[in-house]
Amino acid sequence: MSDRTIPADGIGMHLYTMREALAADYPGTLQRLAEIGYKTVGVSGRFGHSAEEIRTYADAAGLKIVLEHVGYPRLTDNWEGALGDVQTLGGQWIVVPSLPVELRTLDGFREAARAFNTAGQLAKKEGLKLLFHNHGHDFDEVDGQVLFDILLDEVEPDLLGFELDLYWVVNGGKDPIDYFRNHPGRFPALHVKDMATDGSFADVGTGTLDFAAIFAEAESGGVQQWLVEHDAPTDEWESARTSYRSLAELKY
Numbered sequence: 001m002s003d004r005t006i007p008a009d010g011i012g013m014h015l016y017t018m019r020e021a022l023a024a025d026y027p028g029t030l031q032r033l034a035e036i037g038y039k040t041v042g043v044s045g046r047f048g049h050s051a052e053e054i055r056t057y058a059d060a061a062g063l064k065i066v067l068e069h070v071g072y073p074r075l076t077d078n079w080e081g082a083l084g085d086v087q088t089l090g091g092q093w094i095v096v097p098s099l100p101v102e103l104r105t106l107d108g109f110r111e112a113a114r115a116f117n118t119a120g121q122l123a124k125k126e127g128l129k130l131l132f133h134n135h136g137h138d139f140d141e142v143d144g145q146v147l148f149d150i151l152l153d154e155v156e157p158d159l160l161g162f163e164l165d166l167y168w169v170v171n172g173g174k175d176p177i178d179y180f181r182n183h184p185g186r187f188p189a190l191h192v193k194d195m196a197t198d199g200s201f202a203d204v205g206t207g208t209l210d211f212a213a214i215f216a217e218a219e220s221g222g223v224q225q226w227l228v229e230h231d232a233p234t235d236e237w238e239s240a241r242t243s244y245r246s247l248a249e250l251k252y
Contacts, residue, residue, distance in 0.1 A: 009040065133162070139173060
């Protein structure tokens with residue numbers, strides 16, 4: 001390891017973590033995140049607010065929105081509108097957070113790859129980049145083929161990148177470092193989510209994942225954003241503070 005630290009403008013919060021706070025006070029939540037030290041956010045759910053309103057809230061808080069999660073059905077349901085909303089938010093990436101259950105097969109992933117090639121081309125024309133966010137089941141092997149790898153192999157790199165969720169990679173039995181090394185530049189954003197000893201979610205820095213070792217290979221993976229996420233925090237604000245402090249102090 002070295003004395004490298006994550007760039008300050010690379011530490012963000014994926015807002016799924018803060019959904020209870022956002023539902024109660026969206027602009028106030030963004031302000032408090034900025035006060036903790038976060039510089040960027042990923043949008044996941046608007047809680048009744050428009051893209052324009054959320055952009056206004058983020059600007060007022062001094063936060064940059066880097067991406068928004070958009071459901072897979074939007075690929076064929078006003079995809080142009082979804083792209084326009086991400087542009088309004090000021091983001092650079094539009095992220096599909098998961099595939100429908102019925103597509104979690106070899107043929108389904110190949111169908112998704114074709115859809116991503118098309119959607120990725122449209123995103124590229126608008127100056128955006130399409131990303132896919134993984135879960136553990138995406139690393140299932142069927143007839144010797146890792147499902148996730150179909151997307152890596154069958155979608156052009158300039159049309160699809162990945163928001164790699166580190167917890168779910170490990171949960172799926174794989175090593176994020178291998179993906180960084182074997183597919184350089186494909187992973188511009190991370191979900192930095194820790195794993196407790198019992199396999200449940202943990203605040204960043206309090207669990208078992210060796211983030212220093214993982215981040216040492218992040219440059220080869222093309223990582224630009226380290227977005228904190230906790231799927232089920234006991235206390236959203238304590239989780240946000242602990243996780244920010246862990247990332248800000250980490251040397252790799």
